[in-house]
Amino acid sequence: xxxxxxxxxxxxxxxxxxxxxxxxxxxxxxxxxxxxxxxxxxxxxxxxxxxxxxxxxxxxxxxxxxxxxxxxxxxxxxxxxxxxxxxxxxxxxxxxxxxxxxxxxxxxxxxxxxxxxxxxxxxxxxxxxxxxxxxxxxxxxxxxxxxxxxxxxxxxxxxxxxxxxxxxxxxxxxxxxxxxxxxxxxxxxxxxxxxxxxxxxxxxxxxxxxxxxxxxxxxxxxxxxxxxxxxxxxxxxxxxxxxxxxxxxxxxxxxxxxxx
Amino acid sequence: xxxxxxxxxxxxxxxxxxxxxxxxxxxxxxxxxxxxxxxxxxxxxxxxxxxxxxxxxxxxxxxxxxxxxxxxxxxxxxxxxxxxxxxxxxxxxxxxxxxxxxxxxxxxxxxxxxxxxxxxxxxxxxxxxxxxxxxxxxxxxxxxxxxxxxxxxxxxxxxxxxxxxxxxxxxxxxxxxxxxxxxxxxxxxxxxxxxxxxxxxxxxxxxxxxxxxxxxxxxxxxxxxxxxxxxxxxxxxxxxxxxxxxxxxxxxxxxxxxxxxxxxxxxxxxxxxxxxxxxxxxxxxxxxxxxxxxxxxxxxxxxxxxxxxx
Numbered sequence: 001x002x003x004x005x006x007x008x009x010x011x012x013x014x015x016x017x018x019x020x021x022x023x024x025x026x027x028x029x030x031x032x033x034x035x036x037x038x039x040x041x042x043x044x045x046x047x048x049x050x051x052x053x054x055x056x057x058x059x060x061x062x063x064x065x066x067x068x069x070x071x072x073x074x075x076x077x078x079x080x081x082x083x084x085x086x087x088x089x090x091x092x093x094x095x096x097x098x099x100x101x102x103x104x105x106x107x108x109x110x111x112x113x114x115x116x117x118x119x120x121x122x123x124x125x126x127x128x129x130x131x132x133x134x135x136x137x138x139x140x141x142x143x144x145x146x147x148x149x150x151x152x153x154x155x156x157x158x159x160x161x162x163x164x165x166x167x168x169x170x171x172x173x174x175x176x177x178x179x180x181x182x183x184x185x186x187x188x189x190x191x192x193x194x195x196x197x198x199x200x201x202x203x204x205x206x207x208x209x210x211x212x213x214x215x216x217x218x219x220x221x222x223x224x225x226x227x228x229x230x231x232x233x234x235x236x237x238x239x240x241x242x243x244x245x246x247x248x249x250x251x252x253x254x255x256x257x258x259x260x
Numbered sequence: 261x262x263x264x265x266x267x268x269x270x271x272x273x274x275x276x277x278x279x280x281x282x283x284x285x286x287x288x289x290x291x292x293x294x295x296x297x298x299x300x301x302x303x304x305x306x307x308x309x310x311x312x313x314x315x316x317x318x319x320x321x322x323x324x325x326x327x328x329x330x331x332x333x334x335x336x337x338x339x340x341x342x343x344x345x346x347x348x349x350x351x352x353x354x355x356x357x358x359x360x361x362x363x364x365x366x367x368x369x370x371x372x373x374x375x376x377x378x379x380x381x382x383x384x385x386x387x388x389x390x391x392x393x394x395x396x397x398x399x400x401x402x403x404x405x406x407x408x409x410x411x412x413x414x415x416x417x418x419x420x421x422x423x424x425x426x427x428x429x430x431x432x433x434x435x436x437x438x439x440x441x442x443x444x445x446x447x448x449x450x451x452x453x454x455x456x457x458x459x460x461x462x463x464x465x466x467x468x469x470x471x472x473x474x475x476x477x478x479x480x481x482x483x484x485x486x487x488x489x490x491x492x493x494x495x496x497x498x499x500x501x502x503x504x505x506x507x508x509x510x511x512x513x514x515x516x517x518x519x520x521x522x523x524x525x526x527x528x529x530x531x532x533x534x535x536x537x538x539x540x541x542x543x544x545x546x547x548x549x550x551x552x553x554x555x556x557x558x559x560x561x562x563x564x565x566x567x568x569x570x
Contacts, residue, residue, distance in 0.1 A: 016370050019366075020355075020366050020370075100355075101370055103317060103319075105342045105371060106339075259318075259321060
């Protein structure tokens, strides 16, 4: 088989897993979409109005406009992380869905990549909802805001891969609290979601700059508010590198866990 | 693609071994299964049955030895081999989010089968599994027996040449079990090669044309069930329940007793005729006994012992 044919087969099989997931999702799309739209509306209105009264302008933006891009990125992170941890763990251990897939020609790498693709799709759905809400609230500047969607997908790929690394070691659902509490929450608080990071001590700023969420926000905020995009390739590179490294590690570890 | 070494050898292993923590779970297994065979693997828990099955589909890396399935060497062809293998796992892993019909469709897509092909096969398989009127039902609405039949149908979606079943009837009521048996016999008639593990001796005796008894990763016996009973054990068994020591002493004087075993308050006398022992029992007032032809379970116990495996 040629290299190209191999890649095509890999993608086709991963896509069949993605299709399975979207089929499940479509059955419960109603409540799921309600969550996707409802959450950001509440956050933006309540925090944007309420907190915005005290904060005033941030980096030349209304607080609500500043917050919108942060909320969009956080939701990309949360959607992919949840899918890569709780849902993936359910399919791996509780329902043994993966074992069923692995009894077909599908390999572990294809299962993992299918999961990552799907989790990133969830990020995309969730950020699309936020983008619609933001536009209705008049928080998006212009058509460039549409480029937020591919960034959201990439952010989803990155955080889905990281979540699957965690899942590869999980013994129960409780295990995920370590990752959420010790990694995701501090990262969200320190990456410029709620306030610009230049108010933080230098060392903390550096810490936030080596984590992927900061780079997602650095792309999404100017795209949403019409600001100036800088270091685009650096930001994309950090997200892609984290994602690729985590995807390879997750595949290796899940293979060790299931094929033993 | 490889040319098949021999189409008649569906499974061939030489000195196949698997170690967990330095202990051999499968120990230098030499096994050849020919096309069209219905092969049962029996063994106590931990005998290495499931590990062996997992190696057959590439779900368990082998530590040494060689294995080829459908003429293709494992594990490098695992994915290609699985295109032509069906698996009925021990634990149900049907998709609870889907209907009966969707379960077959989605699973077929994993094999890369087209919607048109799957539409046709789904119809055939629902009929085969007697689930035509359940096509739109959710999995939670199915009985245990229906779920197993659906799992069986799902394993056939790719028209496999080899079907692997890991304890397919565990936990089913007798009617549901017989329904599965009937389906499996049909498949055997169609020329499919089947490998089944089970804890039910009756199941192996009725279905399989070859029975392999495994223990501690090794093959203890391997023959047709009738031949196993003939070759491995005395023809008859006398089971005496809760008898006094004095009575047992009398019974043991029967010269035709080849073997005697005790398990709790049951005594087992193995032999061809056991005339004397039967006369003694007739004359005594003790009527709690059973004289019967030996069966596969007796062979199994003889080969693997009476100790509990937990």
